[in-house]
Amino acid sequence: MxxxxxxxxxxxxxxxxxxxxxxxxxxxxxxxxxxxxxxxxxxxxxxxxxxxxxxxxxxxxxxxxxxxxxxxxxxxxxxxxxxxxxxxxxxxxxxxxxxxxxxxxxxxxxxxxxxxxxxxxxxxxxxxxxxxxxxxxxxxxxxxxxxxxxxxxxxxxxxxxxxxxxxxxxxxxxxxxxxxxxxxxxxxxxxxxxxxxxxxxxxxxxxxxxxxxxxxxxxxxxxxxxxxxxxxxxxxxxxxxxxxxxxxxxxxxxxxxxTPFYKPPSKKRFSQDDEFSRFGNGHRQSDRHQKRRRQQSPPPGPERCFFCLCNPNFSTHMVCSIAEDAYLATAKGPLPASDTFKLEGLNFPGHFIITPVEHISTLSAADLTQEKAQKTFREMKRFRDSLQGMIASVSKRKLGAVTWEISRARNIHDHWQFMPVPADMVIKGLVEAGFRVLAEDLKLGKFTTKEFETADQVEGDFLRVWTWAEEEEQVVSKSLLLKLDEEVWFDLQYPRKVMAKLLGLEQRTSWQDVVQTEDEEKADVEAFREAFKEWDFTL
Structure with a gap:
């Protein structure tokens, strides 16, 4: 007291x-x-x-x-x-x-x-x-x-x-x-x-x-x-x-x-026709007319961006933790289901979005000072490290993790996606191989190995991937970089497709097909918060 x-x-x-x-x-x-x-x-x-x-x-x-x-x-x-x-x-x-x-x-x-x-x-x-x-x-x-x-x-x-x-x-x-x-x-x-x-x-x-x-x-x-x-x-x-x-x-x-406060009306659920969803996994694939229309229209500002906290349609029930410069939320239409990793000890999907609070297209955006960009990067990395520690502990090292970021100048709002993966797939190099093979099949170029300790180490558009797992007392991790040609169309669902193939979850490749009810989303958030208490540095 x-x-x-x-x-x-x-x-x-x-x-x-x-x-x-x-x-x-x-x-x-x-x-x-x-x-x-x-x-x-x-x-x-x-x-x-x-x-x-x-x-x-x-x-x-x-x-x-x-x-x-x-x-x-x-x-x-x-x-x-x-x-x-x-x-x-x-x-x-x-x-x-x-x-x-x-x-x-x-x-x-x-x-x-x-x-x-x-x-x-x-x-x-x-x-x-x-x-x-x-x-x-x-x-x-x-x-x-x-x-x-x-x-x-x-x-x-x-x-x-x-x-x-x-x-x-x-x-x-x-x-x-x-x-x-x-x-x-x-x-x-x-x-x-x-x-x-x-x-x-x-x-x-x-x-x-x-x-x-x-x-x-x-x-x-x-x-x-x-x-x-x-x-x-x-x-x-x-x-x-x-x-x-x-x-x-x-x-x-x-x-x-x-309570004297009335409960606010439930947020409108967005249909599959919406071009952008805050907790979806980027833009949908669209026909040429839709893509041309998007290119001609100005990008949404913070009040219409579904990653921004000031958007009136902000789904607050999906936010798991918030720090000063970044926040953590569950993904809408997660790739793993709530029971996918049940045998490994997880009672929630484990698919998360780590997002800067600022409305920025990339972490090295011109409207951020270098100091602010580095501070935001460190806080996002801290969320990622905390998630990795929690996943490894709860699963008794049976699970590792993969995190990816698609950074493009024409992005609406930068974010990272985090997902559990069997540790063996990381240790044996299967996750890395999955990303490399599909990139070559799609003629996107080749991944290079690159460490990422700050926000501004890479210029231009790119996809970066972190893989991580614990093996006995040793950490097995890798950082991969794929430079993107601005003139070549890039499928924003590419990382999810790689992971769906590896996990045998092809039927869940499209996030729009597996959107949960609000009650299901709330239940997953509550289960995660309970597991994350020890690692949540914001508490």
Missing amino acids: SKLFIFGSIQGQLRSAFSKLSALQKKNHFDCAIVAGNLFSHEHDDQLTELLDGRLEIPCPTYFTVGTIALPPRIIEKIQKDEEIAPNLHYLGKRSTTKTSEGIRIVTLGGILDPNIIAGPSKEQYEPFHTEGDAKSLIGAQTADILLTTMWPADVWKNSTKAKESGINAEIAPGSSTIAELCAALKPRYHISMSPGDFFFEREPFFPQTTEEDKEKGIPLTRFISLAPLGNTAKAKAMYAFNLNREAIVTPPAGSTV
Whole structure:
């Protein structure tokens, strides 16, 4: 059990805030403190100087995000230079998932929604605005002890007797529907926010509609708390302390209600006529008319790209894990079925998509800085390495893996595909032979062996393949590269065809023929998450 302390907006009153915290810390020994709202303001510059000079004592780890006021330039400079602003003071970022040194998982979305920005997650971290893409991108965080937001979730006052008695409604406290969706998806133990006026509001705890089976596992209960600003004239509560209890809740406490958030309508299932699917395996083969039409049309932007988190048709239930620059999701229409590797210990298909969060055609795209490209590559590689470790462990080394990437300048959104394969096929070179033989049959050229440790080692269009397996205490792996001629048509299903042939799954070659129901997809994601817990570096 952790003991936490929460401030409302401090608005630059640093001396007063940290003095109060120091006095309370002597008696209560808080594990950490969190600021909901604005830590700084455009005033109290002398106190900001004291903070940066190390003359203000902060008695316990204290976390904050951007509120409704942009961070002061001196604070931004300090963060960018040293990361640490002052001892025990930590900036969570505007959009982040953080596991603190105290073991508390905080999902953060600072700032006010800017509905005019539709190009996905915002690129800067210090301005007091966020996008719908920012909110949607955090859904993949899966769970949270604390959800910290500047805005309220829309409709949180519904079904609440306390809200009715206090006169709180959408006019008093306007909210964000995307933050409501985020709260509903993460089911945090506490949702902490700043009040838009001089008032404090603590809603009755709420829980989602659950089955009897769910109740036996424990009910996810959320408490929403919004604090008034420090030193407000109404003398409304601006500080709050509580114990964070992680034990399963079987019976909701008295006065709790069903969630005030309506379940969003089910996402439209895309037909086989769709030209591009986010979790499919690239474009379908098309006739010449369809290909010509695609070439003449501009590529979809982030709001229409089915790999982008800001797309309104984004199938969030297929996301397994999300990090800062990349995320992991199951493939739509996976090549292996849920029971293909049952004898090896897997109760899910194991076919995954590893995708950059940024909307980029290749990892070396001109719109990415070299530093960002390398950071994204390393994070994608970390997902791949984690998957390999999990697959080998669960299967007792009976399974290895193959990962491939088709990198082309005219791609819509770069991604890698990962799939289990019998370890013997890797160790005996059968996977490598399968790729080489089909490439020669199709007159695509010859594979060369090349190690890939960074994102920019290859120029032009290419297919790269990684094979991996463990043999006793030894790792058997290989990296293959096939340069692609831009003038020669390339079948984007080529890697899947190779693997279907090797695994004897030719009847599943076309992903459109084996699309699962949403319930089946959710079941596979849940089974995988359980197996992946030990290797998921985002938790």
